Amino acid sequence: MTGSGFDVRTDRISAGDWSAWQQAREEIEKAVAEAKEIAERVEAKADFTALDKATRALQDHAFRIGVIGNFSTGKSTLINAMIGAEMLLTGVLPLTARLAEIRYGPSDRITLLTENGVEEVSQEEFNERNKKLKAAEEAGKPVDPAIDYLKAIIELDRPLLRSGLVFVDVPGHNSGFSSHEAIADDAMRSCDALIAVLLADAALGKVESDRLETALLDLEHQSVFIAVNKLDTLRPEQQTELIAEFPKRWARFLDSLDLPSEIKEPLRDRVYFIDSFNTLQRKLGRSAPDTGVKEFARLERDLAAMADGDLIAEKLDRPRRVLLRQLADLQRTIKDQYRLLDADAEKLLAHRQTIDGSIDKLERIASEIRRTCEEAGILRACRQSVRHAAEIRFTNYLDRLPAWARVGRADRPRPDGNRFMRLGPHRVRARIKLIAAELLNRFQKELLRFTEELASRGDGNDGASRPIWQALQDTYDLAEPALYEFEREIARMWQEVLSDPNARPPVADLRGAIQDLLKDFTGIPLEIQPVGVTTLIMRNVTERIQEIFLRLADPGGSSDASDLLKAVWELQQEITAGLQQLASVLVGTDAEVRNALDELLEKYACRAVAAALTDGTGNVATLAERYAANAERVVKNRQDALLGFLHDQTNRVRSLYDNTVRTVEAGLEEVRAKKAVLLEDSTRLTTLWSAFEEAR
DSSP, X not given: OEETTEEOOOTTOOHHHXXXXXXXXXXXXXXXXXXXXXXXXXXXXXXXHHHHHHHHXXXXXXXXXXXXXXXXXXXXXXXXXXXXXXXSOOOSSOOOOSEEEEEEOSSOEEEEEETTEEEXXXXXXXXXXXXXXXXXXXXXXXXXTTTOXXXXXXXXXXXXXXXXXXXXXXXXXTSXXXXXXXXXXXXXXXXXXXXXXXXXXXXXXXXXXHHHHIIIIIXXXXXXXXXXXXXXXXOHHHHHHHHHHHHHHHHHHHHTSOXXXXXXXXXXXXXXXXXXXXXXXXXXXXXXXXXXXXXXXXXXXXXXXXXXXXXXXXXXXXXXXXXXXXXXXXXXXXXXXXXXXXXXXXXXXXXXXXXXXXXXXXXXXXXXXXXXXXXXXXXXXXXXXXXXXXXXXXXXHHHTHHHHHHHHHTTSOOOOSOHHHHTSHHHXXXXXXXXXXXXHHHHHHHHHHHHHHHHSOOOSSSOOOOHHHHHHHHHHXXXXXXXXXXXXXXXHHHHHHHTOTTOOOOOOOTTSOOOOSOGGGSSXXXXXXXXXXXXXXXXXXXXXXXXXXXXXXXXXXXXXXXXXHHHXXXXXXXXXXXXXXXXXXXXXXXXXXXXXXHHHHHHHHHHHXXXXXXXXXXXXHXXXXXXXXXXXXXXXXXXXXXXXXXXXXXXHHHHHHHHHHHHHHHHHHHHHHHHHHHHHHHHHHHHHHXXXXXXX
């Protein structure tokens, strides 16, 4: 038959076998392509290297036997002994740098496959090239392309080779050259059978055991022969011990592997205690001990027996086994992915249920905080306390208006114009409004201090009332347990829906800065009409006279004669003071005129401010009620801000939740789609598996 452009014997393969071979190879290649397609679709991290090498080996009908082992175990000598010729270089140092195939040929010749094609060389040139390759490698220098090659094909006419067997001389493992390791590993994947050469004085160490385990399990090699070489290097008693104990060690090693008995049992007897050098010397007609020669002959007989069997079936069987292993791995991957997808779906559903429960919990907490604040009557108590404190304080402020006016007199700007112009109605009105504005400004400042007292946190030692602060504190105390639960739940929800363990939502600040309580007390309207100074004095006298007559006209009043006399006396004093003020205004010095005029106008300004603040009633209750209502509104705004915060956070989480639900639904749909693909691929793998099991 013909393979890879090199002649091998064809008289043992019939036309029917050739057709069956072609069909089987095409089926394997098609199955490999389909397996790769499935692996890519299910995103399986599958390594097809071994399968690719085993499949590529089907391009040639020759049955390759790789001779593997550590360097200087006698691999090349073993092959030389098999063919009865010193075709391959041997030595105690690594000498095999490239693959060499020894196969059947009608005449002896050596052909090198190079980057540029095929080149035939003599034995001497072949040996010389290998020495130069070895020297370049040891020196760490680049190899001259003129001497380098990819693989050597050595053709000989030998009985074992005529049967279709091809021996592959492989660079040794552990030689210290990475290129040797790569070539050796590649040969293990592509060869159809293996002869593992072990040293008699260190057989089956850890590295060799791992290599054989890979060959038997991962690479699905069944035709493996263990050649314990260089037996003659041991003393007789050591040879006896090795021959007695090594088979037991080999048996224990095989028993440690997960291999079926039909594969494991034949391997137990494939151990050969040989000496390749002695055998080669004997075949070359040279004198040599007979140690290991008989066992070498047994190895040759077993190889010949294998060659006399169905090599085509044997060659096809390993790629099928590797393919079946790959299919089984893919099937496990699909099952694992199927389980993971089911777990993902379950987790997504649980995730959605958790968020559903949390949304309900957040809304319940917000409602509970609102209900607690309403039932506690905090706003009502706050309003009452503020009103009571304000009535006391505002009464004090009204009583202090004249004193405030006197204090501000020194800093008040001088009136313009001459003394007679200053007494005109419009000038008097403007002066009164100026004084009233001073008083309102002072009132606003005092009111601000009062507000700060009510809203500040007391230290508990001054006995002062802090109703606004207390209202906010009471609200916080009532809401704190539920608020803590809310904030903890909202934080957990953020981490859940954002899948971020460090996610932190904003926290409610109920006890922050107090809102401005004075906005309703700015711009209080003053109704001041144009009026002259004489008219003001007469108006004051008239008002006092009216008071006296009202007392006289009240039959049920409590005023007695002495009260009336006192009132008349006060009226006389008022008239006298007014006339004196008027005289000072008319005939006094400039300083006396200004002072007398402001003193007169301050009284009217105080009355105007008091009337404006009390809506003309003179009673501060209305003003205090307005102030208390404003304080209540501020506290309510703070409570509403808290509830608004809870509402906003709930809505934000709900928005995140809606996005999460959509993600969950998309995830579930993706899971269902992937599961459908996996189910389809699993069915295809099962079909492939069944077909190849039947083919085997």
